[in-house]
Amino acid sequence: MRSVDDIAARIAREPGMMALLEAVARLRLPDGWIGAGFVRNAVWDVLHGRAPDCARLDDVDVVFFDRAAAERPHEQAIERVLAQACPGVPWSARNQARMHIRNADAPYADTAAAIARWPETATAIAARLAGGRVELLAPHGVGDLLGLVVRPTPAFVARPAVFEARLRAKDWFVRWPRLTRMAPCAAALSQE
Secondary structure, eight states: OOSHHHHHHHHHTOHHHHHHHHHHHHHTOTTOEEETHHHHHHHHHHHTTOOOOGGGOSOEEEEEOOGGGOSHHHHHHHHHHHHHHSTTOOEEEEETTTHHHHTTOOOOSSHHHHHTTSSBTTTSOEEEEETTEEEEEOTTOSHHHHTTEEOBOHHHHTOHHHHHHHHHHOOHHHHSTTOEEOOOOHHHHHHO
């Protein structure tokens, strides 16, 4: 796996991942994606010689952007519909049009802007079905993801305690022993 196209092609060959993407696509959520561990874990599993395993996901992060329905009850309704479509999946729907409030950020313009503010560069990635094909959204690129690098996004460079606490709470370095922890890029430091 060496590129965005390779990642998309691998996801397209995984029936379990495709079933989840299809369930979300049927909802036609505005700017809707499945992000974070859904893509990251699959890529890291493959790079460690294992098949992607959706059953090991703590949650399946469905993200979308809808200023007209930016309340938690709307997200809960989406989670219920998804739970009926794919029972037993730990769905988590979040409207990125309201997440800036929780994160104490300026309002986000779209899902890509919100994902760019997620904690790690390798986690700031999402997938969706568009025209029957897997499409990826990676505001920080896929270099760190494919390089097995854990690095804070520019948004988290100034929040090292939060970043460190998050890493301590994860089993990433046990599950994927080839991961490397890196300091933020110099370019990321200059963006903050």
